[in-house]
Amino acid sequence: MALFINDECINCDACISECPNNAIYEPDQEWSYSDETTLSGTVTTPGGKEVDADAENEPLSDEFYFIVADKCTECKGFHDEPQCISVCPVDCIHPREDYQETEAELLEKKEWLHGA
Ligand code: SF4
Numbered sequence: 001m002a003l004f005i006n007d008e009c010i011n012c013d014a015c016i017s018e019c020p021n022n023a024i025y026e027p028d029q030e031w032s033y034s035d036e037t038t039l040s041g042t043v044t045t046p047g048g049k050e051v052d053a054d055a056e057n058e059p060l061s062d063e064f065y066f067i068v069a070d071k072c073t074e075c076k077g078f079h080d081e082p083q084c085i086s087v088c089p090v091d092c093i094h095p096r097e098d099y100q101e102t103e104a105e106l107l108e109k110k111e112w113l114h115g116a
């Protein structure tokens, strides 16, 4: 499942550089599917939604760092453990119960983001 950052985040910036998928953004930062991925133009997300990968999307939070679920693979394909959780000093990053994915789906998502 994808992860999310809760309101205990102290905006310390430790997690952002650890993410291999560029799924973490600063408060009030616009984000795109194409940031540090091989996606471009019109693409279909793993959830079946057609999107413009290059579009700048609205920030998901204006107060705390946030994770774009469609770009989070729990670090599968790169690391054994979620790197953001490992470095977060206040343990404010948690699994999203509403965004369940199998390991195979997470690995497919990694290929979708970066190519096989
Ligand atoms: S679990 Fe990994 S891929 Fe997901 S947001 Fe954290 S560092 Fe990024």
Ligand code: SF4
Binding pocket: 005, 008, 009, 010, 011, 012, 013, 014, 015, 016, 065, 087, 088, 089, 090, 091, 092, 093
């Ligand atoms: S490491 Fe934790 S506290 Fe620091 S910005 Fe990331 S989520 Fe927030």
